[in-house]
Amino acid sequence: MRTIIALIVIVYLVGVGVVLAPTISTKWNTATAADLSASVWVELPGALAWPATIYHRMMDTPPAVKT
16 A cells, blocks of 8 residues: 555656656756746646646646636
């Protein structure tokens, strides 16, 4: 059971890294550390919700809109 939970956590964290990779790669050499961390901080909620985003893309339903 621990192995399954560890595998799920690893896949989740790899997915977060994949979602954040474009932001990090564009700002890594050109921006300051403060700008890089600010842009990662802005993108982090979307990155943490990547399973829901993938699910909505697969089911062709738009994601919930925050108002």
